[in-house]
Amino acid sequence: MELQLEDLKYQDEAIESVIKVFDGTEKNTFDNSCIDGIRSNICKLNNEEILKNIENIAEENGIHADIANISEENDLCVEMETGTGKTLVYLKTIYELYKHYGFTKFIILVPSVAIRQGVLNTFNGFSRQLEELYGFKPNAFEYDSKKLSKVTNYIEDQHPQIMIMTLASFNSEDKILNQAQREDLFSNMPFIEAIGKTNPIIFMDEPQEGMDTDNSHERIGKLNPLFKIRFSATHKVVCNLLYRLTPYDSYKQGLVKKIEVLTVTEKNDEASLKIEFSEVQNGKSDPKAKLKAWHQTKSGKIEFKDTKWLKVGDNLGDVTSNPSYLNYKINRINKSLKTQKWSVTFSNGVELFEKTTTGNLQPIWTLQLEWLIHRHFTKTERLAEKGIKCLSLIFIDKVSNYMGEEPIIKNLFAEKYREIYPEYNGGKEPSEEYIKSIQGYYFAQKASGEFADNEGGVNEQKRIYELILKGREELLNKDNPVQFVFSHSALGVGWDNPNVFNIATLNTAFSEIRKRQEIGRGLRICVNQDGQRVYDSLAVEDSERINQLTVIPNETYETFVTQYQEEIKSVYGSASAGAGMTHTHKGEKQNLVKFKRNQSETIDEAFKRFWKAMSKKTDYIMSFSEDNLISTSVERLNQIEIPDYVIEASSHMIQEISEDGKQDEFGGKESRQMKASFTALDLIEELSENTGISYQTTIEIINKINLDHFIKNPPRFIHEAASIIRNVELEEMVRGLDYHITGDEYTFNFEEFERQIDDKKIRETPNKGVYDKFVFDSDIESRFGLHAENDPEVVCFLKLPLWYKIKTPVGEYNPDFGVVMKRKQLKTGNESQYYFVVETKGTDDINDKKALTESEIYKIRCAIKHFTALGVEVQYNAPIKEYNTFKTKATQTINELEEA
Template identity: 50%
Template structure:
C-alpha cells in the first residue's frame, strides 16, 4: 500500500507562508552560492526585508494579535494540529524553496527516534509522487556517523539536500559530527563547521521536546542556520507565528476525525480514603505538599473531594480535613524518590502515596474500558470493512508487566476474556478460536540489552529495532493481510506514533495519565485511508451515526476530569479570551511586624486577675474506667446502622462538537454497572483492629454481632472505613463518658510582664477591660467577642484575657486549649450583701450548640465535654461556657448562671 499525495488547502497555505518569507531574494546558483568546496544557502535580503515579509505573511493569514509573537530573530512558527500532515508540509516546503529560490540545504531536527523514522517513511512513501509533481529528486537521508559520504554530498552538492537527525546526534563535543578529521577536508574544518558554512534552513519538528534547553539552543546555533522554522501543534515557545491551524479550525473543517469520549469511572467512593498529591513546594529546610482528600464542608454538612492547604511533616490529616477517617494519617515524610523521580508522601500508619497515583479499583475499570473498546471496534469493523477500510484500536498501558508477565499478565487476560464475551454478539453467535484471539493482538514494547521488556521511556526512545517494527509496518497494519487489529503499547511510545486507521484508543493506567490529553487524542486523529492508500473523508451532510472518521477515546476518569484537563491545555496554548489577573505580590523580604503587648497598670484590675488566676490555674489529672462489653455492645448497635450504596462503575459517552470547548459536548448515552467486590473477612478484622486499637477478640465479637454483613460485601473498603469511623466515635463517647478528673495540687504559673511578638497581625486593641492592651485572636468570632467584651459600656466586665498557648487541659483525646477567661462584676440588690466577682472560661466556636456536628468535629465535642468535667472538679468557683458563638449569648448564659447562684 502507498499513501496518495494530496494537496489540501491548509497544507498549501502553510507551505506558501514560508515561501513568502523569502519573497524578493535573488535565486541561488552555482556562481553565487558555491564557495570553494562548499555549496551554501545565500539570502540576498537584509534582516529588515525578511521581517517586513514576515509581518506581511502574519497579516495576510489573519493571525490574532495575541498569537503572532513578533520578534527580530530569524525564526518562525508554523502551528498545525496533530493529524493534519505537518511532516509532509515541511518536506514539500523544502521542495518549494528549492524550486523557487534555489535554496538547497535543509536539516530536519527531530527529538526522538520514532519521529525521525516517521519523517523518513513519509519521504520514502511520497518520493515518486513528489518527483512527478516537482521533477526533483532530492538526496534525503538520516544522518549516520558510519556513513559520512552522505554528509559530504550534503555539504558539497548544489542539488536539493534533506538531512534528518536527532538532537542526540550532535549535541556534545564527542559526537563524530563535531570532530576535526585528520584528512584535509573542507580546509581542515570539522564536519559541523563545514555544515555551518552551508547555512542550512532548519526545520524543527516538535521543538518543545527538548530543543529549547540552553544546551540544545547552543548546539543548534553552531549549525549557523539561515533560518529556523518550528513545526508543532503545541508550541511551548512561540516566535513569529506565520501560520496557525488550530484544533478548533481543523475539527470544524473535517480535517481530522470527530471525537467520542467514552469514559469509565468509579462512583460511590467517598469513604475509600482516597488521597492524591496535587502540588509540592520543595525546600532544603522543609518540604510542603498539597493533597486532595475527602474534606468536611461545614456549611453544607458533607464531605467533598477537595485540595488541602500546604501540609508539612507531622501534620495530621484528620485535623486538616475535619474527616475523622484520616485520624491515623500523620505525615512522616515528604520526599522525591531517586528511582522513579516522583514525589512520595509517607504516613505514620505505613501508608505511602506516589505522585499521580489513583485509588481506582483498576482491574474492574480496565475490564469495562476494554469491553467498550472492543464493542466500538466491532461496530467500526462491520461498517468500515465493506468500504475497504481496516480499523485498528490502540491500548496504552503504563506497566509492561501487566501485559507481558509470565505469572499474571492481567491486562492480556482481561482483554482475551472480554474479546470472547463480546465477539459472538457481532459475529452471528460464533465463538473466536484461541489462534484468532492471539493473532488480533500486536504489541510494541522496548527491550533492555538483556532482551527483557521494560517500562523505561529512555529505553523506548533508544530502541531503534522496536520503532522500526512499528513504523515500517504502518502500511502493512492498514492491510487486511495483517491479522493485527489491537495494538498494545507502552504509554512512553505515544510520542511520534500514530496511524490513520486508529479508531479507538484506551488508556489503561495504574495512575492518572501523565500524557497530555491533546497528545493522547492525537495518536488517532488522522483521516482514515482505504486499501488503495486514499484518504476517505465524510461529507458535510453525513449523519453523526454514519460518520466513518470518528475516534473513540476510552479514558479511566470522568468526562468532566478529561474535559477539564484538555481545556486547560487548550487555553494554555490559545488563551480563553479572559483577562488573566496579575499575580499577587509576595512578602518575601518584608520586615516582620513586631507588636508589644503591655500589661495593665491598674492595681484593682490586676488584683481581680490574680484572684481569677488562682482559681483557673489549678491542674487536674484524669482516669478512665471503660467497660469493654459496653463498648462492644454500642459498637454493634452503631455498625448495624451502616447502609452502603452499591459500588458502581459508570460508563458515559459524549460526542464532541467543538474541540476548543469540550463542555459543549453532546450526551450520547450512559450505563452503570454494579462492581463485584473482592473481600476477605480477615481483612475486615485486621483493618478495624489496626485502626481502632481493639484486640482481634473484641473486633471478632463486634463482627459476629452485626446483622448487616451483606453491606460489607457490597463495597468492603467503604464499609471498613465507615466501621472504623463509627467504632472510633463509640470509643470517643465512652472515653468522655467514663473520664474522671481530680485536682493534682499543682498550678500553672504566670509571667505578669509585657511581651512582644514578631509577625503578628491577628490582634485587636483592648484598652478598657483587657488584661493586656491588645488581645490575640484565632478567628473572626474570637475577634468580635474581644471587641464586645472590651466596650467601655460593658461595666460588668472587670477584666478578660486570651489564654496563652501553654495553658492546656489534659484529655484522653488530646490536650485542650480554651479561648478566653473573663471576670464579671455583679452588684448585690440587697444593700446588706456584698458585690461579687464571677469567673468564667469561654470556648468560642461557630455555633452555640454542642450537638451541631456541622460546626464541630467529634473530637472538638469530646474535648469540650472533658473540659466541663475538668472545671467541675475545681468546684463552683469557675464556670465553663462552651461552645459560644458571640458575646450576647455568653452574656445571657452568664446572667442565668449568676442568678442560679443566688445573686438576686
C-alpha cells in the same frame, strides 16, 4: 499499499506562506552559492525586506501582529492541528523552496526516535509521487555518526539534501559532530562548523519538546541556520507565526476525525480508600509528602482533598479524621536510586508513587477495555464494507503490566476479548493464537538497544518495532492481523496512524499524557486499502460517520474536556480566560451592556416550559406544635438511599471544540456496581459527635432504622445521617411554617434588555444560556455558570432575575439559578427533561454556620417548603458550592424520578 498524495487547499496555503518569506531573493545557482567547495543557502534580502514579507503573509492569513509576534529573529512558525498532515506540508515546502529559490540544504530536527521514524515513513511513502510532481528527488537520509561520508556529501553536493536528525545527535561537546580532534574532519574543521557554512534551513518538528532550552539554542545556533521553521500543533514559543490551522478550524472543516469521549469513572467512591501522591518536599530536613485523600470535615461531610505536609510516622486516618485510613501509617518516604521516582510506603504494605493513585484500578481498566473492544468490533463491521481496517491504541500505566511476570493489562485484554468475541462472530470462540496475533506493542527503547523487556526475544521486539513505527502501510493492510497497539509513553508524541479509531488510556498517573497528544494519535482522516483518504461529508449524520475517534479515559468527561480546552487556551488564548476571578474594586465605570436572547428553539421551548412550572407565587402561614426529634429523625433516616459505589461509562460526541468552548451531544451512560472497602466504624460515636445529641438518644434512633444503606458506604451514610439529624434540629424552628399557592404568577419578559453594569462581572454563555451572558456576584456563581455552560446534560440555564422573590418570615429571598437538564438512556435513546432551581453559597452544607448566617439557613429552609408547594416538577438544590455537588444531587434526583 501506497498512501495517495492529495491536493489540499489548506496545506497549499501553509506551504505558500513559507515560500513568500523569501519573495524577491535571487535564485541560488552553482555560481552564486558555492564557496570553497561547500554548497550553501544564500538569501540576499535584508532584514527589513524579510520582515515586510512576514508582516504581509501574517496579515493575508488573518493573524494579528501581536499574535504573530513578528520580530527580526530568523524563526518562522507554522501551526497545524495534529492529524492534518504537517509532516507532508514541510516536506513539500522543501521541494518548493528548491523549485523557487534553489535552496539545497535542509535539516529536519526531531525530538524523538518515534517522530524521526514518522518523518522517514512519510518521505519514503510519498517520494515516488513527489518526484513525479516536481521532477526531482532530494537525497534524504537519517543522520548516523558511523556514516560521516553522508554528512560530507550533504555539505558538498549541489543536489537538494535533507538530513533528519535528533537534537541528541549534537547536544553535547563529546558528540562526534562537535569533536575538533579527529582524523576524518571536513577540511580540518568540526563537522558542526562545516554544516554551519551551508546555512541550512532547519525544520523543527514539535520544537516544544526540548528544543527551546538554553543549551538547545546554543547548539542549534552552531548550525548557523538561514532560517528555523517551527511546525507544531502546540507551540510554546511563537515567533513570526505565518499560518495557523486551529483545532476549531480543522474540526469544523472535517479535516480530522470527530471525537467521542467515552469516559469510565468511579462514582460515589467515598468508601474506596483512594489516595493520590500529589507532591514531595525535599530540603535540608527529612522529605515530606502531600497526599490527597477522603477527609471527614467537622460537619461530617466527606471531601477528597490535599493533606498537609506529612512525614514518616504520620497516620493518614488521624490526619484526615477518617477512621477508614487508620491502617495507613507512613513508614517510608523515599526516592529510588534506580528510577529516581519518589514513593510513600505505608504500614499495611501499600506503596504509592508520586503522581499516581492507589486503589483497585482493575475494575476500571476492565470496563475501559470492554468498551474499547465493543467499539472496535462495531466499527470494524462498518468499516470493512469500505475497505478500511480499524485499529485501536491502548496507553498503559507501566510496561510491566503488559510485559512483566504478571501482565495484568495483557491478561485483562485477553479475558475481555475472549468474552466479547462470540457476540460479534456468530458465537464462535477465538483461539489463543489469534488473540495473541491481533496485539502489537511498542515501548521505549533501552540504552542496550533492546526494545523494552525481553518477552519474545530481541528479534520479536524488532519485528514489532518495524511494523508499528516503520511499517505504517503494512499495519493498515487488512491481511496483517495486528488490530490493537499497546504503548506506554513512547507513542505519545510523533506517532499516529490514520486508521486508529479508538484510544483507551489505562493509567494510575493523573498527568501521564497531555490531552491533545492523547487525542492526536487518532485524529488523522482514515484510508482504505488503496491508500486513499476516505472523507465524510460535512452534513453526514453521526450514525453514518466514518471518521469518528472514540477516546476512553478513566476520568470524568468534564475533567477530560476542561483539561483539553485549557491546553487549547494556553496556546490560543481566549476572551473568557480568567473571567472567573472575583472583582471587588469599587468606583469602577458602569457600562451599558445588552443581554441578547438565545436564538435556539430548543432552549426557548425548554425555558418557557420551565418558567411555567416555577412561576407560581406562594404565601405562608405559621403554626406551632411540638414534634418528636427521635421519631422525625428515624422517619427521615429510613428514607436515605445511598447511591451505589459504581463505575460509570458515559458517552459524549463532541460536535465542535475550540478555545472558547464546545458543543457536544450526550450519548447516554451505564453503571456497574462495585463493593465498598472500609475499616470498622463506630456508628453511635460518629453520629453523636457529628450532631451533638446524646449517646442514649443516638442509640434509640439507630435501633429503629434500617442499616442496609450504611453497609453500602459507611462514610457517605454517616455524613447523610448526621446532616439529616441536624436538619431536624434546625427545622424545629420552622416546623410550623406552611406554604400554599396563591393563584398569582411571576410574568417573565422574554425580550432582550440592557443594564448598567460592571462588565468585569459578566460571563459569556452563548451555548446554554437563556441569554448570551449573565451577571455574577461571586466567583462561586461564575464557576457554576461556566460548568453549566459546558455540561452536555444541561439544555439551558438562567441567572434568575432579581425580581423573582419568595416570601419568608425574615424577608424576601431570591434564588440564584434555574437549570433545565436532560437525560438520555445509552441503549434506548429516550430523552426527558428535568427542572432545577439552585442556590450557590460558599458551602454545600446547610448546617455550616461558618459559611451561612442564620437568616440564610432560614430562607433556604423556607424555599424548600415554597418549591415543595409547587409540586415535584421543579427540584430545589441549596446550598451548592461546587457544580459537581449539584450534578451528583441532580443525578440522584433524576434516578429517583425515573424509578418512580
